[in-house]
Amino acid sequence: MPEPFISLEAALATWREWELPITDTPHVLGPIEGGRTNRSFRLRAPGLGDDLLIRLNNPQSPRLGINREQEAVILDTVAAAGLTRGACYWSPRRDFTVFRHIEARTWGTDDFRDARQRRRLMECLGVAQVLAPGTPRRSYTAYLDHYWQQLEDAGAIDMALARRWWRFRDTLVAFDRTDWPAVLTHHDLIPENVLETADRLYLIDWEYAAVGHPDIDRWCLDPALVREPFIHELARWTNELWERIVRLSGGQ
Known part of the structure; x- marks a missing residue:
């Protein structure tokens, strides 16, 4: 049986570790549709002016050819160049990632x-x-x-x-x-x-x-x-x- 994704509830429970000016547990506005690898949700976080996006990373990532450590390095690089949103937080096990939500088409x-x-x-x-x-x-x-x-x-x-x-x-x-x-x-x-x-x-x-x-x-x-x-x-x-x-x- 495939290894399960981390639960959304378990990921949200770590919000104090995200080093963001959040004053209470973020609440889920809804899923982000699309994408076949991960599961993503839009969050409203008390204390923040912008919404967040939490991505539950596929536990089968290595099988799919995804190296999360390498992804983190590349994300930092392309975010510094203004090509993407940077990650606000990576969980220690790399099983979920938090981003600023981008209001876009x-x-x-x-x-x-x-x-x-x-x-x-x-x-x-x-x-x-x-x-x-x-x-x-x-x-x-x-x-x-x-x-x-x-x-x-x-x-x-x-x-x-x-x-x-x-x-x-x-x-x-x-x-x-x-x-x-x-x-x-x-x-x-x-x-x-x-x-x-x-x-x-x-x-x-x-x-x-x-x-x-x-x-x-x-x-x-x-x-x-x-x-x-x-x-x-x-x-x-x-x-x-x-x-x-x-x-x-x-x-x-």
Whole structure:
């Protein structure tokens, strides 16, 4: 049975540890819809002028390829550059995180198709790509091997999938050995992870981020923007194996 999320009540009970000028237990305004990895809720906190967002982090994060320690470092880096909201508090076990809530419009697929909106988003990515969080360059081979090993251990691989994988993996290993441009990459650039306020864009949910290949984010926005042909295959395999791990972990 999958490990359960921390309960919302247990997370809220720690409010005195959040080092925020809160005068009483925050109360829940409602869930934040969307997202398949975590569970998020909007909070009203007595003593604060702005609402908060509490994110209950998926207890299966390591299986999904999420490193919360690395995420915390990257979040601090991109928040300092004004690209996202910083975390107000991380629980000691990294099982929940508290953010300032951003009053904003969530992007939709039409925004990704709009030329002006795409230019704005590409400008944000350009800002991210010159940042140096100090985290290691992603080995896509090691990252996908981690997914594959879990599927293999669970007996969730058939012969057809195995044949496709081993053909792909040879190319993947060769790709990782090349000197491709390594920059800070979001790796989960979907419309729901872009928020628009009156004067700016925020990119949220950096939990899959790493120093990686910039074409991954371009592929998410529009595959036609990709410059390295292998990225198409890499992105498809990443998504396919991730979906299989999600099902293996109990679904979301």
